[in-house]
Amino acid sequence: MTYFARKFGFFLATLWAVVTLNFLIPRLQPGDPAEIMVKRLAGKDAALDPAQVKAMRAMLGAPDGSLWNQYVSYLGELVHGNFGLSYTYYPYKVTDVIAQAFWWTVVLVVVTQVVSFVVGIVLGAYAAWRRNSRLDSIVTLGSTFLGTLQPFWIGLLLLYVFGYSLGWFPTSGGYEESTPGFNWPFIQEAVSHSFLPALALLIVTPIGWILGMRNTMIMNLGEDYIRLAKAKGLRDRDVALRYAARNALLPSVTGFALALGGVLGGAILVETVFDYPGLGRLMGEAVQNKDYPLLQTLMLLTTAGVLVANLAADLLYGVLDPRARRAQA
Amino acid sequence: LTGCAGSASQKDSKASADGMIDQLTFPSEADAAVGGLVNYNPNSPKPLTATWLYEPLIVRNSLTCEETPWLATKSTWEGGNKLTFDIRDGVKWSDGQAFTAKDVAFTFNLMKQYPAFDKAGVWNNTFGAPAKSVTAQGNQVVFEFTGNAAPKYDGIIATKILPEHVYSKVGDPTKYVDKTPVSTGPYKVGSYNGRRLVLERRADYWQADKVKVQKIVLEGQYDAAQAALKLRAGQLDAYYGEVPNPKKTFVDADPKNNHFYYAPNGMTVLTGNDQQKPFSDVKFREAISYAMNKQDMSLKATYGVMKPASQTGLKLPSMASLVPAKYSGEDTVLPYDLAKANQLLDAAGYKKGADGKRTNPDGSPLSVNFSVQAGFIDYQAIADVVVKGLNDIGVNSKVTASAPDSVDGQKKTGDFQLMLEYLHGGCELAKNIGAKLSSTQIPTKTDIFPNVQRFSDPAVDAAVTKLASDTDKESQKADLAPLVDTMMTKFPVTALIYAPARILYRTDKAVGWPSEDNAYANPQDDKLLVLTHLTAPK
Amino acid sequence: MTTDTTPTPTPGEDFMAEGSPRQELAVEQVSDTARPDQWWQVIWSSKKARVGVVILAVYVLVAVFAPLIAPQDPLDSSFEPLAGPSAANWLGTTTSGQDIASQLIYGSRISLLVGLFAGLISTVIATVIGLISGYAEGTILDDLLSFVTNVALVIPALPLIITLVAYSEVRGIWLIVGVISITSWAGAARAKRAQIISLRNRDFVTAAKFSGEGTWRIVFREIMPNMTSLVAASFVGAATGAIGAEAGLAALGLGDSQSVSWGTMLYQSNAQGAIAQGLWLWVFVPGLVLAILMTAMTFINFGVDLLSNPHLREDA
Amino acid sequence: MLDVRDLSVRYEPKASRPLDAVQEVSFGIGPGEFVGLIGESGSGKTTLGTALLRLLQRPGRISGGSITFDGTDITDLPEDDLRALRWRDISTVFQSSMNSLNPVVRVEGQFRDAIEQHSSLRGEAVTRRIRELFEMVIIDPKFMTAFPHELSGGMRQRVNLALALALEPKFILLDEPTTGLDVVVQHSILENVRRLQAEQGFAVLFISHDIGTVLDLSDRILVMYAGRIVEDQSAGALLREPLHPYTKGLLGSYGDPRQETVKITYVPGRPPDLSLPMVGCSFAARCPERIDLCLEQDPPLVPLQGGRAACHVAVLQREEGGAGPHGEPKRGFEGPQFVKTADESRSALTNDVVLSVEGVGKVFERRRGFTVTRTEAVSDVSFDLRRGEVTALVGQSGSGKSTLARMITGVESPTSGRIVFHGPDGDQQVSGFRGRALRDYRSDVQMVFQDPYSSINPAKRLGYVLSRPLANYQGLKGAALRERVMELLERVALTPADRFVNRYGYELSGGQRQRVIIAKALAVEPRIIVADEPISSLDVSIRAEVLELLNDLVKENDVGILYITHDLLSARMLSDEVIVLNNGRVVEQGPTLDVIRAPKDDYTRTLLDAIPNPF
Numbered sequence A: 001m002t003y004f005a006r007k008f009g010f011f012l013a014t015l016w017a018v019v020t021l022n023f024l025i026p027r028l029q030p031g032d033p034a035e036i037m038v039k040r041l042a043g044k045d046a047a048l049d050p051a052q053v054k055a056m057r058a059m060l061g062a063p064d065g066s067l068w069n070q071y072v073s074y075l076g077e078l079v080h081g082n083f084g085l086s087y088t089y090y091p092y093k094v095t096d097v098i099a100q101a102f103w104w105t106v107v108l109v110v111v112t113q114v115v116s117f118v119v120g121i122v123l124g125a126y127a128a129w130r131r132n133s134r135l136d137s138i139v140t141l142g143s144t145f146l147g148t149l150q151p152f153w154i155g156l157l158l159l160y161v162f163g164y165s166l167g168w169f170p171t172s173g174g175y176e177e178s179t180p181g182f183n184w185p186f187i188q189e190a191v192s193h194s195f196l197p198a199l200a201l202l203i204v205t206p207i208g209w210i211l212g213m214r215n216t217m218i219m220n221l222g223e224d225y226i227r228l229a230k231a232k233g234l235r236d237r238d239v240a241l242r243y244a245a246r247n248a249l250l251p252s253v254t255g256f257a258l259a260l261g262g263v264l265g266g267a268i269l270v271e272t273v274f275d276y277p278g279l280g281r282l283m284g285e286a287v288q289n290k291d292y293p294l295l296q297t298l299m300l301l302t303t304a305g306v307l308v309a310n311l312a313a314d315l316l317y318g319v320l321d322p323r324a325r326r327a328q329a
Numbered sequence B: 001l002t003g004c005a006g007s008a009s010q011k012d013s014k015a016s017a018d019g020m021i022d023q024l025t026f027p028s029e030a031d032a033a034v035g036g037l038v039n040y041n042p043n044s045p046k047p048l049t050a051t052w053l054y055e056p057l058i059v060r061n062s063l064t065c066e067e068t069p070w071l072a073t074k075s076t077w078e079g080g081n082k083l084t085f086d087i088r089d090g091v092k093w094s095d096g097q098a099f100t101a102k103d104v105a106f107t108f109n110l111m112k113q114y115p116a117f118d119k120a121g122v123w124n125n126t127f128g129a130p131a132k133s134v135t136a137q138g139n140q141v142v143f144e145f146t147g148n149a150a151p152k153y154d155g156i157i158a159t160k161i162l163p164e165h166v167y168s169k170v171g172d173p174t175k176y177v178d179k180t181p182v183s184t185g186p187y188k189v190g191s192y193n194g195r196r197l198v199l200e201r202r203a204d205y206w207q208a209d210k211v212k213v214q215k216i217v218l219e220g221q222y223d224a225a226q227a228a229l230k231l232r233a234g235q236l237d238a239y240y241g242e243v244p245n246p247k248k249t250f251v252d253a254d255p256k257n258n259h260f261y262y263a264p265n266g267m268t269v270l271t272g273n274d275q276q277k278p279f280s281d282v283k284f285r286e287a288i289s290y291a292m293n294k295q296d297m298s299l300k301a302t303y304g305v306m307k308p309a310s311q312t313g314l315k316l317p318s319m320a321s322l323v324p325a326k327y328s329g330e331d332t333v334l335p336y337d338l339a340k341a342n343q344l345l346d347a348a349g350y351k352k353g354a355d356g357k358r359t360n361p362d363g364s365p366l367s368v369n370f371s372v373q374a375g376f377i378d379y380q381a382i383a384d385v386v387v388k389g390l391n392d393i394g395v396n397s398k399v400t401a402s403a404p405d406s407v408d409g410q411k412k413t414g415d416f417q418l419m420l421e422y423l424h425g426g427c428e429l430a431k432n433i434g435a436k437l438s439s440t441q442i443p444t445k446t447d448i449f450p451n452v453q454r455f456s457d458p459a460v461d462a463a464v465t466k467l468a469s470d471t472d473k474e475s476q477k478a479d480l481a482p483l484v485d486t487m488m489t490k491f492p493v494t495a496l497i498y499a500p501a502r503i504l505y506r507t508d509k510a511v512g513w514p515s516e517d518n519a520y521a522n523p524q525d526d527k528l529l530v531l532t533h534l535t536a537p538k
Numbered sequence C: 001m002t003t004d005t006t007p008t009p010t011p012g013e014d015f016m017a018e019g020s021p022r023q024e025l026a027v028e029q030v031s032d033t034a035r036p037d038q039w040w041q042v043i044w045s046s047k048k049a050r051v052g053v054v055i056l057a058v059y060v061l062v063a064v065f066a067p068l069i070a071p072q073d074p075l076d077s078s079f080e081p082l083a084g085p086s087a088a089n090w091l092g093t094t095t096s097g098q099d100i101a102s103q104l105i106y107g108s109r110i111s112l113l114v115g116l117f118a119g120l121i122s123t124v125i126a127t128v129i130g131l132i133s134g135y136a137e138g139t140i141l142d143d144l145l146s147f148v149t150n151v152a153l154v155i156p157a158l159p160l161i162i163t164l165v166a167y168s169e170v171r172g173i174w175l176i177v178g179v180i181s182i183t184s185w186a187g188a189a190r191a192k193r194a195q196i197i198s199l200r201n202r203d204f205v206t207a208a209k210f211s212g213e214g215t216w217r218i219v220f221r222e223i224m225p226n227m228t229s230l231v232a233a234s235f236v237g238a239a240t241g242a243i244g245a246e247a248g249l250a251a252l253g254l255g256d257s258q259s260v261s262w263g264t265m266l267y268q269s270n271a272q273g274a275i276a277q278g279l280w281l282w283v284f285v286p287g288l289v290l291a292i293l294m295t296a297m298t299f300i301n302f303g304v305d306l307l308s309n310p311h312l313r314e315d316a
Numbered sequence D: 001m002l003d004v005r006d007l008s009v010r011y012e013p014k015a016s017r018p019l020d021a022v023q024e025v026s027f028g029i030g031p032g033e034f035v036g037l038i039g040e041s042g043s044g045k046t047t048l049g050t051a052l053l054r055l056l057q058r059p060g061r062i063s064g065g066s067i068t069f070d071g072t073d074i075t076d077l078p079e080d081d082l083r084a085l086r087w088r089d090i091s092t093v094f095q096s097s098m099n100s101l102n103p104v105v106r107v108e109g110q111f112r113d114a115i116e117q118h119s120s121l122r123g124e125a126v127t128r129r130i131r132e133l134f135e136m137v138i139i140d141p142k143f144m145t146a147f148p149h150e151l152s153g154g155m156r157q158r159v160n161l162a163l164a165l166a167l168e169p170k171f172i173l174l175d176e177p178t179t180g181l182d183v184v185v186q187h188s189i190l191e192n193v194r195r196l197q198a199e200q201g202f203a204v205l206f207i208s209h210d211i212g213t214v215l216d217l218s219d220r221i222l223v224m225y226a227g228r229i230v231e232d233q234s235a236g237a238l239l240r241e242p243l244h245p246y247t248k249g250l251l252g253s254y255g256d257p258r259q260e261t262v263k264i265t266y267v268p269g270r271p272p273d274l275s276l277p278m279v280g281c282s283f284a285a286r287c288p289e290r291i292d293l294c295l296e297q298d299p300p301l302v303p304l305q306g307g308r309a310a311c312h313v314a315v316l317q318r319e320e321g322g323a324g325p326h327g328e329p330k331r332g333f334e335g336p337q338f339v340k341t342a343d344e345s346r347s348a349l350t351n352d353v354v355l356s357v358e359g360v361g362k363v364f365e366r367r368r369g370f371t372v373t374r375t376e377a378v379s380d381v382s383f384d385l386r387r388g389e390v391t392a393l394v395g396q397s398g399s400g401k402s403t404l405a406r407m408i409t410g411v412e413s414p415t416s417g418r419i420v421f422h423g424p425d426g427d428q429q430v431s432g433f434r435g436r437a438l439r440d441y442r443s444d445v446q447m448v449f450q451d452p453y454s455s456i457n458p459a460k461r462l463g464y465v466l467s468r469p470l471a472n473y474q475g476l477k478g479a480a481l482r483e484r485v486m487e488l489l490e491r492v493a494l495t496p497a498d499r500f501v502n503r504y505g506y507e508l509s510g511g512q513r514q515r516v517i518i519a520k521a522l523a524v525e526p527r528i529i530v531a532d533e534p535i536s537s538l539d540v541s542i543r544a545e546v547l548e549l550l551n552d553l554v555k556e557n558d559v560g561i562l563y564i565t566h567d568l569l570s571a572r573m574l575s576d577e578v579i580v581l582n583n584g585r586v587v588e589q590g591p592t593l594d595v596i597r598a599p600k601d602d603y604t605r606t607l608l609d610a611i612p613n614p615f
């Protein structure tokens, strides 16, 4: 009883801290959203027209009251599920704005994460099983190098080579002429537009999984149950999969859940490079525009994602590792 | 380069026989990360297009200050208190209803009701007195102000006129999501899929004969590199953002079709804090003005595209006619002359120490901290040259880069020594060069006003007031003289290089774009005006 | 000799009569085979780590002797802008007339400094917090520290970094170091907490309590030395991450604009549309040297991993 | 059936010198034969076993010789052909069989894959077979669907045994299948093995370092030392007339606790470093019988007395007329030994009481979700600890011994009853000590830990480890501190002290480590030392050495010892009084010899029976 209460209390406390920080972080940044908005409309080195700034302030409704009052009312609104109107997309609701971008990122990121996870796990397991083979070296060295490249840099490279020079793939946006929805032309366009950003992410992400999997797998290969499995005369494939990989997978799976939760932050740069209409780019925009309501909600989404992923990872670990089922309690 | 992606725009882009142009592609105006949020309300922060649907009363070319009548055929000031527009006949809203003076009056009165809508500042006291009333009288609209309101003119004529029969029913117009625009402009919405906005030419547009472009496609937000590549690939017909080194990046790829025009639209100025030592000393300001290697700045910050700026504060040559007689014929661009700078400083008592560093006349050490916006690459390049010039004449200085928002904060608090700034060369002289010098326009804790350098001189204030109340072009020129004189002798700020209004364009589908030789429009701001000049290439 | 002449010894009888009590036979011999390899030997035993160390050494030398190696002052903008490679400007010049090669050479200083210090600070934070909270597992103190760690882990780093950078007036290298350090420690702190929980119940810790050691001494003098491999690995990891983060920040325009780093080079080149202008060297060389440095660091980490995970040792 | 010829195994680690863990070993095992393999830790037993199974992993490899199984040479048999042989013909239970089940697969699945791989049984038939096997090793078949961690150590061991028997193999390798288990459990498992072997007639190679157990079970015994087999005899012959001095040493480490006078020997020193080239007999350095020849020539394993031995002396003594110059063959080990007579054990319990345990109980509550499990680890235990006397606390695993120790040392507090310390400041209750007081208390009551390997900080030098209590409790510094550290090392016979002071724990043998730990406890000159199974993780050959040291301490320093063990022999060697604990309760208490000779409680008798008694 107290155990659950405690755990839940912790969850709430973390959530509260995160919400508070999310509230404070944007507000601690210097700069006035109205000015920034006017400036962005006019161009960076144009003079600020005070009349426009005034109008913009009136429109956005300058935050009133002390920081504390704002905070209290923010919490109140949150409790009612009211996230406010976006400054940038005024008068649209923040939730509407996020809804537009959400699926783009989720699909891009989930697909790339899943693919890189699977690729990483398979390569890692294979490299460990065939330790010191040529393939092992190629996989470890290659993925190490690729993994250290900066995603946006790769993005630029891909953009230039495949987008502009070779012209194989579209260079920006998520689609072009089709109407979003469940129709073939749109899916086609969406896929071809997502290809380069996905590739940029795919080049850099598997390294963690490969090395992690390889390490745990090698560690597991020294375990007695592997020796016993071999002694039992099982086929190599069974030993590698049912015994070694099955055990080595555990830490990676929980890691994967965490990675999925924390993925939004990583997508900012790549989405920006490819002008991809997702959450990452939206967050970049919200930061630039001091779109507090949008920024807060996006950060809340991210952190909630991580928290939930954490929880999921815990639960998942319990399911996957029978030993944890007992230890957890 | 073989641009074959997005080829749809190329296939049907051939000029048709009747001189019509099938389609032009411009970058999205919404400048938004996510699409699909439809709003054509011209007063929302990010309408899908603010150009092609709703129209202003008059288009004023901010380079030459020439006016082109638009929804109004004529404007008349009576003193600075009363402004009358003659409204054009025969204009139809896109839903077929007739456009009348009542729509104009409605639009301005809506601003009174909803201050958030009042981007022109008609009903408040920014730059001039608030309006008393705006009324439609026949085919005229009459503005009556409580006092002199001449500087509001630019804002008023640029206001997009809204249909009364639609906007009167929507309540708070700032909260209104305008999904089915009813407008007077040359285009109507063809389709929008969340990313690509296709605008179709209105055959019943009031000056349809001048509009040759059948379709305008607005799509995508591009950074400089992407835009350049898109332009080169023909996937974009014009781009208005900053593309560094446009000649090499863009023009050289196809000199026949690729062009750019970076029109001087204002100038980058060096702003010292005139309330603090040493910038409070006119002599000091004068001296350092000679240590500015503007040629170098032009080269390093703009690849030599933007020219060194005239110390008059006026953008030359387009405003040459406004230069007071006293300076006409003279080269008002200050020369780069270290010897002179040194000599002036010596004379003013800023002695050079043994280490080659100068001190204040009272013997205290002299050092200058230059705040520059981190990430503004061109500013940073200019700042480097400025600081080099200052150090060359023994003024110990260094650059500190801070976030642009922090620099804005410094503008408000006055807690800075030296920074770069923009002097807008707009046609409303009082609102631009005037406001820059008027002590009423010193920034406050909460607002940035133009007089960032905090220059204060009662005589100048009087001159600005006079200029502001003047609606006559000729007398305006006379009123301007003391301000130009102040710039030339008091150096409240030091002009460095011109800042551009930009366009990069292709001439394979359309010709008639503004250029240095034919600066009929501000390429960035007056897109409507430009459109009426575009024709298919021969 | 036959079996029947040898009586079966009866238990308790003088079976051991021949034995003389407490006879010292051989001097206690102490062989050194049991001595585990020293950490540097372990690291050096890995081929990858060797390559990494050599590359890193080259970078360090370049950074230390940058003034001697670099042909030009990296901030001197007096060259002709956009010049191609030449004797004076090995890799050509930037749009503002700075020497790319010299920027590259001086840039190594920032990356290495940031890597060193941010890695160090974040490792220290992670170690202190992780150790204390792990040692105090189950107490209020642990709850508190774990809570802070969790929050730090969950807060999106990029907006936080942007805020921190934007909020400070001056953007120096130390700000970057600080910001990177305080946003990157949480994961490592968790790992260390987990490890100390497993170490804490070892007998030698209880033994130390019986020696009258205080808590601090137990944590930092008894337990921590046993975590060197994890600490070392997390340092290398943090340093690698910090180098990347600095470049990323700089590439967002949030770097220290006073000094040249590869990140600022990337930012400037990208902002100036270097790709569109065809200035390949300017964009790709910094990205490449950065990736090579980070690869080298990762390689070293392979070696460090061998310390904590002996199973990997036969690899190399 | 199994024939091993000149088998050598070499480890070639990347980072250090190559090492021949098994050197030219030859032996054979007939069908249905039960062969024991003994030798101290590190002598190469596991390596040999692994090599037989062809399961050596890098950096180890078979560097010479051959292994023939049932007429097939399997030394270089390809993996695929080997697979057919595995488990059907040769199966195994590993040394650490606690961990050799796949933790994430249910037990049943681990049987199933082996059975389905090698036989035509499928589905329900497999389940039936598994049930049968479970019953064979006396485990409730409901545990089939359990995960390994849900079984106790003993059950896991049994499951492994059942698994090894699954396909009725001809040969099973048992590599210390019961290490880490409770004496009683160990006993019952080995009984089980013996029974099954008798029933099913498979051949066994049984590896253990415990000569008692091996003698108990095996038909024939191989003794291994430093990678070689040094003796090979039938169990009876070996017991009657051990040939190799090392065997004698191992045998001598056993005694019967019921005897009037018990003597146990220990083999001093450590085995040689196998990675260094060796001249002469590898045991020579530790051998009390060595002659010059031993230092020059490596003795070959030659047939002798119906068995085989690798010892110059043994061969010479048994040669025609050899007895003269080389003395008579001796049955016992001539090395150091530890003797305890009945008189010594019968000293009256008259010294001052330092600490009294009065009706102490301890209940653990574990909360798991909504349910709370209560474990009564200790209930209503009373006894006194006196200066200069040793009280032994015996009982099987889980009987609450360590819990008592922790309460006495102030690590935990009792839930009922009290522990009173009769200190210089009058009587004080131990559970009341906190912070400083607890620290002070520990200057009077110290602890010697069970596992000498984990209780010395691997990152610290011995000098540091020993100096800490001195600095903390006695405020010693600088030269005085160093001098005292040296004294302590000398005291526990780690001489010369300056050779040890700068070493790390891992550079010492187990016995040496245990002595360091004792020295550490001594450092603060306590009145009471609580020693929680201090010798259980040591090789038998060095246990006596530690016991003797403890004994000396009592004699010379007048400390009282609470000696915790499950081993009655060592209790007999050391203690004046025995307390037998079962399920947290005292079932028997009294002077050691009385309790051991005339146990009144059944449980005490069970414990006594579990002691392997080779004699």
Ligand SMILES: Nc1ncnc2c1ncn2[C@@H]1O[C@H](COP(=O)(O)OP(=O)(O)OP(=O)(O)O)[C@@H](O)[C@H]1O
Pocket (backbone or CB within 6 Å): D011, D012, D013, D019, D021, D039, D040, D041, D042, D043, D044, D045, D046, D047, D048, D058, D059, D060, D095, D209, D274
């Ligand atoms: N993987 C390995 N690499 C290097 N040396 C090894 C390896 N495994 C074992 N050895 C060495 O081989 C020798 C024999 O080890 P082995 O495990 O066979 O001994 P053992 O008799 O089974 O000991 P124990 O009773 O402790 O199980 C030891 O000196 C050991 O250090």
Ligand SMILES: Nc1ncnc2c1ncn2[C@@H]1O[C@H](COP(=O)(O)OP(=O)(O)OP(=O)(O)O)[C@@H](O)[C@H]1O
Pocket (backbone or CB within 6 Å): D364, D365, D366, D375, D376, D377, D395, D396, D397, D398, D399, D400, D401, D402, D403, D404, D566
């Ligand atoms: N911290 C604890 N929480 C819950 N139960 C415990 C705890 N410590 C010990 N127990 C339980 O108390 C009982 C006695 O354990 P204790 O460790 O004292 O036995 P022991 O006699 O020392 O056994 P061994 O010979 O295996 O060391 C066991 O059933 C054990 O599971």
Ligand SMILES: [Mg+2]
Pocket (backbone or CB within 6 Å): D045, D046, D047, D095
């Ligand atoms: Mg072994």
Ligand SMILES: [Mg+2]
Pocket (backbone or CB within 6 Å): D401, D402, D403
């Ligand atoms: Mg115990």
